Amino acid sequence: VPELTAVLAMEAEAATRVLPPGLRRRLGSLARFDPDLVLEDFTDGRAAGILSEAEILITGWGCPLVDDRVLTLAPSLRAIFHTAGTVKSHLSAAVWERGIVVSSAARANAVPVAQFTVGATLLAGKRAFGLSRWYATGEHKSRAGSLHLGNEDRTVGIVGASLIGRLVMDDLRERGFRLLVADPYLDPAEAEILGARLVGLDDLVTGSDVVTLHAPALPETRHLMDGRRIALMRDGAVLINTARGTLIDTGALVDHCATGRIDAVLDVTDPTPLPLGHPLFALPNVFLTPHIAGAQGREQQRLGAFAVDEIERWACGEPLHGRVSAADLPRIA
Numbered sequence: 001v002p003e004l005t006a007v008l009a010m011e012a013e014a015a016t017r018v019l020p021p022g023l024r025r026r027l028g029s030l031a032r033f034d035p036d037l038v039l040e041d042f043t044d045g046r047a048a049g050i051l052s053e054a055e056i057l058i059t060g061w062g063c064p065l066v067d068d069r070v071l072t073l074a075p076s077l078r079a080i081f082h083t084a085g086t087v088k089s090h091l092s093a094a095v096w097e098r099g100i101v102v103s104s105a106a107r108a109n110a111v112p113v114a115q116f117t118v119g120a121t122l123l124a125g126k127r128a129f130g131l132s133r134w135y136a137t138g139e140h141k142s143r144a145g146s147l148h149l150g151n152e153d154r155t156v157g158i159v160g161a162s163l164i165g166r167l168v169m170d171d172l173r174e175r176g177f178r179l180l181v182a183d184p185y186l187d188p189a190e191a192e193i194l195g196a197r198l199v200g201l202d203d204l205v206t207g208s209d210v211v212t213l214h215a216p217a218l219p220e221t222r223h224l225m226d227g228r229r230i231a232l233m234r235d236g237a238v239l240i241n242t243a244r245g246t247l248i249d250t251g252a253l254v255d256h257c258a259t260g261r262i263d264a265v266l267d268v269t270d271p272t273p274l275p276l277g278h279p280l281f282a283l284p285n286v287f288l289t290p291h292i293a294g295a296q297g298r299e300q301q302r303l304g305a306f307a308v309d310e311i312e313r314w315a316c317g318e319p320l321h322g323r324v325s326a327a328d329l330p331r332i333a
């Protein structure tokens, strides 16, 4: 019988997606937990009883705030394993103050986002998104001839050497793209190891055929792509955003895309979801998806598997792969 005691806290529906039966069995070999009890609310009458024993909290989408009151109910709590990305919205300062170990599955969620970005980069290089819409109106022949199609001899600018940004660089480097990277936390030597040249954001924007955003939403990244920077983009360049909508000044983007000078691929917008009838929907050179780049459907068990692997590492005293510390918070997603 495992010695550790764990509790699940998230939306019950999220728990079924991130922790299917096979993973629950594995978890059951590492920690004692009630597979039928998923706390959606810490004021749930059953919460006080099960939290009083818990050493591990396994959180996920829809987890209520873990605050002082919850920590008082859980005096034995030593670690929180999150089966999704950001931990900022559900962990209060008290968690960090008490020195509770925190792990996030953001590294696992980064994989599908990076795949989406690479796919978008390759298709955008062929102008596939716009040409698909122009095909339907019969304009594709005149359009295709005037565009510099293809993925040869291309430079991609990665904004943010984040978990996702690094996976994107790993993939595109292998495909022979030239890479520029802008990130205030990166040094040139580290960029070189990633196969990219570290430049300022303006130089990245002027020097790239594709600009792809992978920085977190922070006060200093709000409208990082404002009208002035969007105007610096090369003719025919593509702006990809799988990060957060607020990184782009949407009004300025609409203006620049409407002239047809640049294209955009946007998985996130400001606001997300985009209201029906928004001008971006009408632009043939803007390809929009409804925030699907992160783990969806069958990809979601990857997040639970990451958390269970982390619990195993933690139980064995091995270093965690998704450890988050309070000092990281001001610069991470």
Ligand SMILES: NC(=O)c1ccc[n+]([C@@H]2O[C@H](COP(=O)([O-])OP(=O)(O)OC[C@H]3O[C@@H](n4cnc5c(N)ncnc54)[C@H](O)[C@@H]3O)[C@@H](O)[C@H]2O)c1
Pocket (backbone or CB within 6 Å): 085, 106, 109, 110, 113, 159, 160, 161, 162, 163, 164, 165, 182, 183, 184, 185, 186, 213, 214, 215, 216, 217, 218, 220, 221, 242, 243, 244, 267, 268, 291, 292, 293, 294, 295, 331, 332, 333
């Ligand atoms: N579309 C989706 O479904 C989806 C899914 C997951 C994450 N995201 C978003 O993707 C982005 C990247 O996520 P992540 O988990 O890779 O992030 P992360 O937490 O790994 O990013 C942190 C890193 O970003 C870099 N950074 C910080 N400030 C920067 C700045 N001003 N300019 C450039 N770089 C900066 C630093 O290297 C920092 O270490 C975030 O905006 C996140 O919210 C979207």
